[in-house]
Amino acid sequence: MKQAKISEAVVRRLPIYLQVLNELYNREVQTVSSQELGLKLDLNPAQIRKDLAYFGDFGRKGIGYDVSYLIEKIQQILKLDQRINVALVGAGNLGHALCNYNKYSKDNMKIVAVFDDHQNKIGTMINNLTILPMDKLKETVQENNIRIGIITVPGPEAQNVANQFVEAGIEGILNFAPAILRLPEHIRIHHADFTRELLSLAYYLEKERNEQENGAVVD
Amino acid sequence: MKQAKISEAVVRRLPIYLQVLNELYNREVQTVSSQELGLKLDLNPAQIRKDLAYFGDFGRKGIGYDVSYLIEKIQQILKLDQRINVALVGAGNLGHALCNYNKYSKDNMKIVAVFDDHQNKIGTMINNLTILPMDKLKETVQENNIRIGIITVPGPEAQNVANQFVEAGIEGILNFAPAILRLPEHIRIHHADFTRELLSLAYYLEKERNEQENGAVVD
DNA sequence: TAGATTGTTAATCGATTAACAATC
């Protein structure tokens, strides 16, 4: 309802709610109940209600939630109602992919600057953005009110890039590099390192496809 | 120590341990304590010890953990000691990026087939892989013992691709598309949808302005 | 031996779920 300490688990579910709500909106569904959302997302309806109730009374008893109203509210909570400028370092394939995503995004987060330190890339274009050299990072971040930095460089370079982002005054970092980063307390960092997801996925595979008698791990 | 129910939270930390251990290994560090790991990863040392103890007695009292031994053990736990073949659908920039990663990976997970349904892409190469049409998916998966599928197509196509993976007999899916997927119970799905990370990151911006510390708000 | 650090049990903390009065 009011200000309580919102746990990270709750915040991480908000974008998921937003995703399914957008799908409903596109199908012109007006109203949805926590039960229906729970079914779609494999979540407990009570959890969904509780999550949303941290931020306000968005639903109507006996009715459910108005889809477009709830979308609007969650966008506000996630600060997507304000323009948030993003910079990206690392103009490889992954960097390209993220910049492309830009074009289709209808929310207010935009990659507004791309950096790389390879001479052959500097000055070339990704979509409508010119790739800039790293020594332009700080001034660009500051002049354009850039608040989030995305790192798509190889692992060993990631810490260095992160440091430069911090130095430039960024508030949050989204890191795609397979690396552990050390950052000051006040910088928020999220990881989008797909190797983590891929390796943990492997854990859940069946024991062995080829039935080759792996002795139980006992010593 | 033995077989207990391992929680997902534990499994998701294993790749992170592996990452930091690999860094230590590269710096030729022989031994590491849970305390040191905890410092690097911002995790409680007791948690790290407990996580590892689910799978065996890997450490030595008074000494710590042997880095290369622990790497080996975690790789076994994650099934990285066996070859795991992966297929990827969606040969865009993101697909390219993941295939490139392949080259540098020294573990046993490999993307061995790439699919796309755009005529202009079919037959062209990514690294050493020829892009195949979707109607070759099932036979390729089955003939090559492919167990994991990666989805890097646009959101609206993702469910369809997922269905085809399931049909082909895949065990797990890593989904990069911004979409909610419905899948049978027995299929493990992990999300690498960066929009989720990016939107939840936005939530944490601008903390400073909200810093007005109003104590216990009760009504 | 003295110091360090594990593996593990017990205590704490936090998150999820159930239940239900309020109410549309």
Next chain:
DNA sequence: TAGATTGTTAATCGATTAACAATC
């Protein structure tokens, strides 16, 4: 009104952390 569904409190479940005997 009767049926549905919220917001919220209380109960449950699970995960994290502290503490410490065992031992290298």
